[in-house]
């Protein structure tokens with residue numbers, strides 16, 4: 090069907106100027122023309138009048154776990170069906186909050202992605218990593234949370250997390266190669282690994298370095314040979330340095346950064362995907378966690394991120410929007426709070442770019458493994474997917490507007506309307 094979005098005040102995802110009076114033509118889900126007057130010869134199946142709204146690209150969240158609809162411990166006792174059914178609710182609500190594309194950095198969202206792509210359920214496009222790969226005793230060795238170190242006879246089959254393939258263990262070069270290739274076989278667009286300690290696990294200290302250079306190199310080479318890249322969960326400075334030197338292209342969290350690491354990231358064109366609002370929300374006890382230890386670890390992360398944001402700004406590092414929310418729908422509902430944090434650290438224009446054209450550039454690093462090669466994402470231009478939002482107010486001037494999803498009146502993905510609250 091041909092669709093026209095008329096009278097649009099357009100933010101294209103790249104240029105700071107919002108251009109009034111645009112007419113955006115869409116055919117088969119892709120933008121075919123942007124004109125400054127209506128083509129009266131063309132006939133459209135649907136015309137959307139955007140007068141009075143700012144039209145912005147569909148938003149991108151580059152760090153989600155879209156299948157995780159409860160705390161880790163609750164998730165670990167769910168069946169695969171329960172996980173999958175609940176994930177459809179999370180996915181629909183994400184789309185209604187304006188996120189037309191997400192990168193999933195660890196969760197077995199295969200069935201969800203298939204169902205969304207085949208129009209069975211509404212949800213964002215997903216750039217999946219599928220099983221996120223951890224070393225034994227690393228951040229995602231989920232046995233440790235279950236056993237509390239009291240019962241080492243428990244094996245992987247005792248954790249539904251591991252059994253269902255949300256998290257995967259690999260040690261030594263041959264296993265790293267095998268598990269990496271397993272995820273590529275499933276259709277992962279990039280590989281997610283855990284290169285250091287984390288805040289959401291009980292026993293691995295934040296400052297640990299996980300994976301040897303040899304293991305890292307094997308994973309990076311395998312993914313690079315398939316035309317894509319590795320993203321790594323990482324907080325500690327020394328772990329970041331090793332990861333970047335060995336070719337990791339996207340640092341998730343990247344908390345305890347210093348000038349040397351920032352310069353290295355700049356030099357190697359490495360992306361930083363931090364979650365400022367989530368760390369703040371956890372530090373303020375606004376998100377339920379399984380243990381007091383986790384709150385304490387996250388408070389340290391929150392403080393580290395304050396300095397990290399200064400370095401991202403100082404060196405103008407490549408930085409994408411990400412939220413990392415794990416929990417019930419009311420936890421995921423805080424997704425848009427990250428916009429206020431980005432405004433605070435980077436200003437409105439740079440903040441909205443991080444969730445549109447910048448994040449789009451990052452996701453397209455998946456190259457030969459790109460699940461959606463037919464169009465650009467995060468931008469409104471000819472040849473891009475017709476993912477657009479009609480927003481009350483101008484978020485390029487004030488990004489707080491996107492922090493409230495109620496200001497996002499219309500959500501268009503692939504040229505189809507998934508939310509329209511203009512008359513409410």
Ligand SMILES: [Zn+2]
Pocket residue numbers: 152153154194413
């Ligand atoms: Zn995460």
